[in-house]
Amino acid sequence: MATRIDVAKRAGVSPTTVSRVINDNGYVAADVRKRVLEAIEFYHYVPNKFARVLRTRQKKEIACITHSITNPFYGEVVLGIEEVAFQNGYTFSLYNANFHDRDYRRVLEEGFYGGLIVLSPVELSKFVRLEQVKEALPTVVYWDWRGEAPVPAVYVQLQNAMREMVHFLLSQGHREILFLGHDSSQEWENPRLFGYRQAMQEAGLDAEKHVTLIPEWQDSLQTGYTVMKKILQSKQGFTAVAASTDLLAIGAMRALQEAGLRVPADVSVAGVDNLEISALVTPSLTTVHLPKREIGQRLMQLLLQQIQGVSHSLKDIFPYQLMVRESVGAFRPSSSVHPC
Amino acid sequence: MATRIDVAKRAGVSPTTVSRVINDNGYVAADVRKRVLEAIEFYHYVPNKFARVLRTRQKKEIACITHSITNPFYGEVVLGIEEVAFQNGYTFSLYNANFHDRDYRRVLEEGFYGGLIVLSPVELSKFVRLEQVKEALPTVVYWDWRGEAPVPAVYVQLQNAMREMVHFLLSQGHREILFLGHDSSQEWENPRLFGYRQAMQEAGLDAEKHVTLIPEWQDSLQTGYTVMKKILQSKQGFTAVAASTDLLAIGAMRALQEAGLRVPADVSVAGVDNLEISALVTPSLTTVHLPKREIGQRLMQLLLQQIQGVSHSLKDIFPYQLMVRESVGAFRPSSSVHPC
DNA sequence: CGCCTCATAGAAAAAGTTTACATTTTCTTC
């Protein structure tokens, strides 16, 4: 690989002058500049990033870490992040924390990246300790839990979103509404679960009877499918399913259909997220739209502020919107999985 | 940030000894090692990656570039890549080529990465010129086109896969089979299209009548949906759809259903890929399984060989497997979109 | 003409690490 010295030799100048041309600072005569540019072109010379960063300490590379690269929700968030990153001259790379925790911390701490975006910390809590990592580099987080994030964060009103969704199910006459989602822990409180309980209590219903909790945090089609299969064996009676996410909802819907139940005639199903697929399954999924791309954009903006040191942990409140589609129908007395 | 020199001072040794402890090479006495490790712990010292790479030229970081991070096909391939990368002490980051081409080339060429995996070069041909980039760093590619890749590649027998799928549709009695997918160009030949034509010709049918080509290479649910909507307006008659990918198939299926057509009673639909979602939509999709994770693993193995200089452009032939599910039914004389 | 300013360009230091080489200390072995 050609270095700056090769370029300098070919252009008949000193290496310093090449730097000046590249970084466009200091005085350099027009003809000299031209010669240098030609030499750069000749060698296809690109300055060595490692040497440059070693000297300047300016890393225009940011990292994003997520638990599940295959989750389309994060996919869309990432698109938003990228957009803003590139506009600001940053490059962006994505990590998937499926593997060894130690390695990830190492990567993040060895000074490779100028900033870090953590998508949903709960799923990553085994790998990334926000308190530790924020010491090593500017960090922001997509925080979809109740309470305060330990670093600047983008918040979404998931509790209200879920609540509104359950309200809608209630408005359709449903009373036996199954909650399908993740549990809270000592550390983390699941706002979706709170939203569900809130809505049920407001309607004067038992908010615990139909709560089905998924042990490990897994947001996948397969999880929704297998959990619903199990529920159907348990003879639990319900007429609607309020799923934490669209993936869970779609998986659950399939399990219901395989059991010979019609959605929404026999059971209604709704989710939260509004993924692309949700509008294109049959029946199309009633869900709550979350502005994924905007979340990504704001995350990156927040990180830029962090890097520049002007971060005032802004709590962005993003709008959500109920998307009424086919998968929810009005309650009919005859319709119930196992009448109770 | 603490450096090696701080650590050395605290441990009362020379910086060299610290290096030796860290890299575990050369002689170092047990008690000295212990002192050094304590000092490292004290400072939370992590060697600066930039200085290290500058010196050693060993970049244990590889990049993967794709056109569409949200495509679950690539998502699963990436899981396989990651697995092997981590086993070999490499870290891995993902680029999404939605934005400026120049920037990507720059990132790749400035020596940041020790290797590059390109997922499907056609979609990236605007951004990444394999012939150029392979000069800058070891490169391998997932090659899903006819002909030879310009760099070591992992090949999949897509032509045969598609052919087998169309054979299956034919075996179910279908004759008016619509092909839904991407066109070939001067540069690239689409093996799926060839597989379709081959199967149709073998059956003595017109292989061109029902070919519907998607202009830009777009593999998404939305594309399948909108293209099928358009087809339905055109009054073209067919009884089955052979889609290039599962995403296109699922999108198309939805458009058919919205038009009041039953799948598979009125129209059969099949795809290629076997994504997770494909088994969980209703009706579940008949498709051809491709070993995505294995493809990823092999890609990374191939790249490791490239890096070590022992690459003998191995052509991996991966098995595929027809997955018969609900979305294809036997042809019935009465069933046709627009009987012709 | 002497001095100052400004345009231009090179020399050298610095960033933090690895490693070849050099040096000192300790251990074998006859």
Add this chain to the structure above:
DNA sequence: GAAGAAAATGTAAACTTTTTCTATGAGGCG
């Protein structure tokens, strides 16, 4: 107990870049 091997540690160069400092010459001005 001396010689030579092996173990342990240190010195300094190298990796490539940016940046500060210095040097040279040209032109302007009193």
